[in-house]
Amino acid sequence: MHYSMLTTFTWFFIKALHMYLWLIRQNVTITNYMRKITVFGWTFPAPIIKAVVSLGGYKAVIINATPRMCWITDLLIHYIVNIGYYALVFIFTTGIFIMIVTNILQARHIKAADGKRKTFRKQLMMVLSLFLLFGLTWAVAFFSYGPMLIPSYYIFTVLNSFQGLFLFLYYYHIQNDVAGYFSDDPENSSSTITILENYLKLA
Template identity: 50%
Template sequence: MGAKIQNLSQPIEIQYSNVDKKGANASCMSWDGNSTDANGKSLWITDGCQTVETNNSITCQCTHLTFFAILMSPTPANISTSDVNTLTYITSIGCGLSLFFLIVGLFMHVLVRKGKASEATKILMNLFVAMLILNLSFLTNESISNLGIKGACVAIAAVLHYGMLATFTWFFMQALHLYLSLRRICTEVKHYMLKICITGWVIPAVVVIALLASQKYNSININTNEGKAATMCWISDAGIHQGVNIGYYAVVFVFTLSVFILTVRQIVLMPKAGKAQDNSSIKSNTSTILSLFLLLGITWAFAFFSYGPLLIASYYIFTILNSFQGKSKTVTVS
């Protein structure tokens, strides 16, 4: 009794017939009572088991004895291990470079421009701080998750979420300032920058505090189609994640895109009131439009396309554009 039977030369086969996957991925897994997640719960693992699918039947070939089960996961949630590794590599490089250039940009502002900074520059520096929080917390997230300390995991998840929502909010604030500038309203608002700053930092904090109070932050698994999983500290409820984050950014996106279109229209129509554009002015206008596209965070909208056949492509486009965003913004304003 209590003997461990493992590393069998002839795998044990367990067959399940008439399995209705309903579009999900099936993985043969075994119960590992010796390993635990961040919550102290034992894990289902794929070690020592292979999954063989034939028509409506699934055969589990395992080289050890324990409790076995077939676990289903939605197809969109699973991507290949190679894609996960590549995306992680791109993200780490991008966030690292963004972090460096954001710090340089903030340092230059404090050292050189602080005394004579315009309202637009002050708003941009607040965005830099929000993005710095986002990048730093993201880069340290997995390491903290692997520690298995629930309190630390909840804390870094909350900081990461706050950094992301604050970044979204400051995209909105930039678009709002641009709109008010076009309408020449800024100078008429009392305590303008104070109101902008309070709104930009307090609204994300309210959302994060609400989720902390309802205990929605925890360690989650990112599964691949090979049954392997990486962990990170984030919102544990997928419905809350979709509703809060996608909904929050959707509101920001509608407004920033509207202001972007309005501004581009004004840039394009401006030469008609005077002389025709030359090559230098066309290049200048194109550069201005691309800068606005980045500064207003419109690239985050690629998250809306992460479904169906566009899933993997949208992941790569989203990762490349947004992980290097801090570098792009610093270069744009320098």
């Protein structure tokens, strides 16, 4: 279970990196791109899990008297491995989120003369989809202590219940998007504005 959680954080990082290469950098050639990110996404958390096991960090935790689960009982390990790891991912994904939204707003400003501005509702849905795809809703975990412990559980559950739905909608519509966004061939590479315009269709 802990491995799955850390893997989820790692894939949030990879998703943000992918969007950065697609929408911001462009003209980047990465050989065996899918293979590399897949290996990285599924193997990077493994050494962390092994380190926690070697430190004896996993112990049986009793929940509501009878149910038991294996989890980290040492708060120091928890804050370093879980909160600390996600904090790094959160900083990176938040930075990419701000960069992408800024570029999208600039692209929309350029197209304002054509009178093709989307409604506020569609803009909000587009930003919300990015917010969920990057896993920024997991930031609620920063407040899961003291009087905010129980409310944070409810907020976290409600916000993240839409994660799978938005992933499905994103990958369903992305099939109609532009191709060749990891090519260093100028003839096969679209401009930032063109890519952003196509990305806005996902909203």
